[in-house]
Amino acid sequence: MLRPFLFLGALAWAALPVFAGPTKSAPKPVSFTVQGERFLLDGKPFVIRSGEMHYPRVPRADWRDRMKKMRAMGLNTLCTYVFWNLHEPEPGRFDFSGDLDLAAYLRTAQEEGLKVILRPGPYICTEWEFGGLPAWLLKAPDMKVRTADPRFLEAAARYLKRVGQEVDSLQADRGGPILMVQVENEYGSFGSDMAYKSAIRKAIVDAGFRVRLYTSDGPGQDTLAGGTFPDLVPTVNFGAGPECAEAFAELDKFRSGIPRMCGEYWAGWFDHYGKPHHTTDAKEGAAGVTWMLQRGISFNLYMFHGGTNFGFMNGANWTGRYAPDTTSYDYDVMLDEAGRPTPKFFAYREVIRPFLAKGETLPELPAPQPLIEIPTFRFTESAPLSQLLKTPVHAEAPLAMEALDQSYGYVLYRRATTHATKEVLEIGEVRDYALVLQGERRFGSLDRRLRQTCLDVDLAAGEPLDILVENTGRINFDKAMLAERKGILGKVSLGGQELKGWDCYSLPLSDLSGLSFRSGDLAAPAFHRASFDLKAPGATFLDLRGWGKGQVFVNGRNLGRHWNLGPMGTLYCPASFLKAGPNEVIVLELEPSTQRDMSGLVNPALSLRPALTAKVP
Numbered sequence: 001m002l003r004p005f006l007f008l009g010a011l012a013w014a015a016l017p018v019f020a021g022p023t024k025s026a027p028k029p030v031s032f033t034v035q036g037e038r039f040l041l042d043g044k045p046f047v048i049r050s051g052e053m054h055y056p057r058v059p060r061a062d063w064r065d066r067m068k069k070m071r072a073m074g075l076n077t078l079c080t081y082v083f084w085n086l087h088e089p090e091p092g093r094f095d096f097s098g099d100l101d102l103a104a105y106l107r108t109a110q111e112e113g114l115k116v117i118l119r120p121g122p123y124i125c126t127e128w129e130f131g132g133l134p135a136w137l138l139k140a141p142d143m144k145v146r147t148a149d150p151r152f153l154e155a156a157a158r159y160l161k162r163v164g165q166e167v168d169s170l171q172a173d174r175g176g177p178i179l180m181v182q183v184e185n186e187y188g189s190f191g192s193d194m195a196y197k198s199a200i201r202k203a204i205v206d207a208g209f210r211v212r213l214y215t216s217d218g219p220g221q222d223t224l225a226g227g228t229f230p231d232l233v234p235t236v237n238f239g240a241g242p243e244c245a246e247a248f249a250e251l252d253k254f255r256s257g258i259p260r261m262c263g264e265y266w267a268g269w270f271d272h273y274g275k276p277h278h279t280t281d282a283k284e285g286a287a288g289v290t291w292m293l294q295r296g297i298s299f300n301l302y303m304f305h306g307g308t309n310f311g312f313m314n315g316a317n318w319t320g321r322y323a324p325d326t327t328s329y330d331y332d333v334m335l336d337e338a339g340r341p342t343p344k345f346f347a348y349r350e351v352i353r354p355f356l357a358k359g360e361t362l363p364e365l366p367a368p369q370p371l372i373e374i375p376t377f378r379f380t381e382s383a384p385l386s387q388l389l390k391t392p393v394h395a396e397a398p399l400a401m402e403a404l405d406q407s408y409g410y411v412l413y414r415r416a417t418t419h420a421t422k423e424v425l426e427i428g429e430v431r432d433y434a435l436v437l438q439g440e441r442r443f444g445s446l447d448r449r450l451r452q453t454c455l456d457v458d459l460a461a462g463e464p465l466d467i468l469v470e471n472t473g474r475i476n477f478d479k480a481m482l483a484e485r486k487g488i489l490g491k492v493s494l495g496g497q498e499l500k501g502w503d504c505y506s507l508p509l510s511d512l513s514g515l516s517f518r519s520g521d522l523a524a525p526a527f528h529r530a531s532f533d534l535k536a537p538g539a540t541f542l543d544l545r546g547w548g549k550g551q552v553f554v555n556g557r558n559l560g561r562h563w564n565l566g567p568m569g570t571l572y573c574p575a576s577f578l579k580a581g582p583n584e585v586i587v588l589e590l591e592p593s594t595q596r597d598m599s600g601l602v603n604p605a606l607s608l609r610p611a612l613t614a615k616v617p
Helices: 004-014 060-073 102-111 135-139 150-170 194-206 221-227 243-254 282-294 343-355 479-483
Strands: 032-035 038-041 049-052 077-081 115-119 178-182 212-217 233-239 261-266 298-302 316-318 322-324 374-378 381-384 393-395 410-415 421-431 433-438 441-447 454-459 465-470 487-494 502-507 526-534 540-543 549-554 557-563 570-573 581-589 597-601
Touching: 032 212, 060 102, 060 343, 077 298, 102 115, 102 150, 135 150, 150 194, 194 212, 212 221, 212 261, 221 233, 221 243, 233 243, 243 282, 261 282, 282 298, 282 343, 374 526, 410 487, 421 433, 421 441, 421 465, 433 454, 441 454, 465 487, 557 570
Parallel strands: 049 077, 049 298, 077 115, 115 178, 178 212, 212 233, 233 261, 261 298
Antiparallel strands: 032 038, 316 322, 374 597, 381 526, 393 502, 410 465, 410 502, 421 454, 421 487, 433 441, 433 465, 526 581, 540 570, 540 597, 549 557, 549 581
């Protein structure tokens, strides 16, 4: 209802002469429907040629460049997950700004002629920290994510509603680019709880999503049955190459007479620390695309451009053993981590070209973006990690990171030592990497990957025992997610006697302003600082070969982890993280490395260095 004064105002304006002026017409609604085995876009058959690319893994300054390259390769659709843990870092506090401006990302895609497939989750996997779920869910010790636990469903519904508000006007029926929205993500590989699936589907509908819903799962019969709905289009996920025929035979066996689509065509693969860099055959992958296009089958290339798991956002896998993913999400796909076309780009482009729609042409590639070399610069200042210690939480037994209201980074556990002793220190479970120290004395490290839980210590009297524990990435796949907590789990014992009375210090490393650097070098763990000057910024790969383990910050931005296990010997630094003039680099070093030089390269170092690789039994 109009308020009275507004209504009178409206009458007054109605009496005035009307002058025609430039007006912006409302976007025309887009019709996206299913007819038998075909998708129809505005009534015409439409084969989805999609590529996956994620806005948190690509700086905003580079979104348009990457999308232009999508179009130049012959893709007509962009597919992206939505990242709950980034958008709701604390319960009820949302962030859709800057590099997290989802609506701006999708509008840019539309401006570049791309339709959109949206995958809001709430679980997304994608080799991302905890599969995109926020760590604060885990503060409740008995929380069961991806189940009908009412606490999880309530939080997920709140998040999905907020996503719906962000992108409502970008749905196809409002003239926007969003054609389809995925319900959950590969749920058939996790469970088969129809009550849970239905609750998530309802939350997506209640959030205002009106476009076509679909599911995405592996092609096995049990997997499809666990993840799909009778009335939604199911898509199948599989590896690039000869798996196409077998996968779609399984889908036809499960449900026929529907549009066929590969929800994830794995054009490359991701890397784990301490394992070789993955590569896949370009010709074999391109042949699979030809096979699908010859049959009018839609597909989504996973990935088109992988990008980078900046900061602490890499996830981890579990196959009976913990395996953290690398900061680099290069994925060996069509664009490398810096956005440059690879041989796969041109191989896939040539097999897509013959299947373009009538009147459709391939745009030219945009001009290459600059990559720069940075001459060697030296770290001459250091600051101790202890400068970031604030008021601890005292507890009889060590508290998990989540119990400290902390999501990422490190926790320092400290306990007084009253007398000298030489014993075996045993920790119930390390999640995920621990340094055991007393003052400047380092007794060793414990690595969850290697199932290490104990080591010999020779403690002196009077100085506290410190255990510094790193969250190296929460598991993002498998039911092992249900028990995933970080820090020290279980009791700590010395010579068989439980140690009680711990100070637990949170070290999220979200603010390094408390560091006071001085000339000279400090033993690990410590921060080291250097600077270099640039005439003009450009993307580069910082060479970390020779360094040990830790984090790298450039002009206050957390680039990610370095770890001398390989296969990463470099960290990608986007041009938008740098500036003309002086640039600051801070490295947290946990290992007793003597390397204090660094440079910027135009190409990454992605290969395993056997001499530096810890043997995993």
